[in-house]
Amino acid sequence: MTSSCQFYNPFQPNTLSSSQEKSESIQDRISIDNQIDPASEELAVVELQKGLLEQPRRIPTKFLYDKRGSRLFEQITALEEYYPTRVEHSLLQRYASEIQTLTSCEELVELGSGAATKTRVLLDAMRAAGMLRLYIPFDVSESEIHRVAEELAREYPSLHVHGIVADFVHHLSAIPAGPQRLIMLLGSTIGNFPDRDAVDFLSRISAQMESSDSFLIGVDLIKDIPRIEAAYNDASGITAEFNRNILSVVNRLAEADFQPAMFEHLAFFNADLHRIEMHLIATKAMHVELRSLDLEIEIQQGEALFTEISCKYERSMVESMLSDAGFELIEWFSDPETLFALALARKRSSPDS
Numbered sequence: 001m002t003s004s005c006q007f008y009n010p011f012q013p014n015t016l017s018s019s020q021e022k023s024e025s026i027q028d029r030i031s032i033d034n035q036i037d038p039a040s041e042e043l044a045v046v047e048l049q050k051g052l053l054e055q056p057r058r059i060p061t062k063f064l065y066d067k068r069g070s071r072l073f074e075q076i077t078a079l080e081e082y083y084p085t086r087v088e089h090s091l092l093q094r095y096a097s098e099i100q101t102l103t104s105c106e107e108l109v110e111l112g113s114g115a116a117t118k119t120r121v122l123l124d125a126m127r128a129a130g131m132l133r134l135y136i137p138f139d140v141s142e143s144e145i146h147r148v149a150e151e152l153a154r155e156y157p158s159l160h161v162h163g164i165v166a167d168f169v170h171h172l173s174a175i176p177a178g179p180q181r182l183i184m185l186l187g188s189t190i191g192n193f194p195d196r197d198a199v200d201f202l203s204r205i206s207a208q209m210e211s212s213d214s215f216l217i218g219v220d221l222i223k224d225i226p227r228i229e230a231a232y233n234d235a236s237g238i239t240a241e242f243n244r245n246i247l248s249v250v251n252r253l254a255e256a257d258f259q260p261a262m263f264e265h266l267a268f269f270n271a272d273l274h275r276i277e278m279h280l281i282a283t284k285a286m287h288v289e290l291r292s293l294d295l296e297i298e299i300q301q302g303e304a305l306f307t308e309i310s311c312k313y314e315r316s317m318v319e320s321m322l323s324d325a326g327f328e329l330i331e332w333f334s335d336p337e338t339l340f341a342l343a344l345a346r347k348r349s350s351p352d353s
Contacts (some may be wrong), residue, residue, distance in 0.1 A: 202325030240265030
């Protein structure tokens with residue numbers, strides 16, 4: 001099912017007088033398209049069943065981010081141990097004007113926009129350059145899209161917001177065409193994909209882009225292992241609660257009877273695969289029914305449920321990944337401690353060039 005409200009079309013000739021433009025309401029400047037339909041929900045259930053029948057058992061990472069999970073993750077990003085959000089934000093503050101100069105973007109497309117906390121830095125740079133036209137947040141949470149759209153429409157009186165409620169892994173084609181777009185994938189979200197899947201996903205982003213578009217990606221860098229692991233094992237236990245919450249999501253989705261309190265959080269750096277792995281370890285044996293899946297499984301004491309990966313990179317690895325996906329690197333921005341980086345890229349004119 002697709003729903004939408006009135007949407008200003010930036011490509012239509014502007015027939016409004018200056019007084020009419022000033023009186024354009026916030027709602028006139030907001031459109032929300034919902035691409036989530038029963039088929040999408042069925043696909044999610046199929047993914048869940050497939051993962052639970054694998055060995056080791058796996059729960060798709062996207063189930064971490066229900067309403068409660070998203071709130072817990074926002075708390076994680078403010079923790080002292082969790083450096084990625086803080087460092088990425090500082091990089092955007094430092095280099096937003098340069099990014100705007102290099103891209104000349106008029107439209108900002110953000111995949112996995114969430115609360116859009118860091119987005120304002122780039123919107124400010126676009127406004128300062130006199131090129132602020134349209135923001136396209138892309139997220140699975142309709143309530144979050146509505147909230148962010150209204151906040152930003154109030155803060156930026158000339159900004160139009162076209163929100164897309166969808167899973168960007170499956171619905172990239174929902175991104176509307178437009179001139180001079182900057183497509184962003186921040187927060188080291190790309191790290192949630194194994195290497196080959198990451199290239200495949202980036203290739204699909206590239207396929208949606210025009211030669212005038214640019215792509216900005218945030219990547220977490222390889223560093224000393226204790227610092228990496230501390231970011232996923234905070235002393236206050238919020239990440240552990242965030243991880244266990246995925247079982248509550250599964251319980252609702254599949255009418256299941258997992259006992260989240262009976263699982264321990266485990267996160268460690270797998271050096272061979274350059275990634276953090278998050279697991280839930282059963283503290284006792286249990287029989288679990290998933291009624292809507294017509295599935296019963298036996299969980300052994302000490303058995304691990306795989307919930308998330310977060311790959312870490314070196315610059316050469318990012319350049320190779322982007323190149324394999326049809327991009328060329330334009331600029332690399334990193335902090336003095338080389339904790340995190342922003343890579344700015346463009347689509348190559350020819351895959352063989």
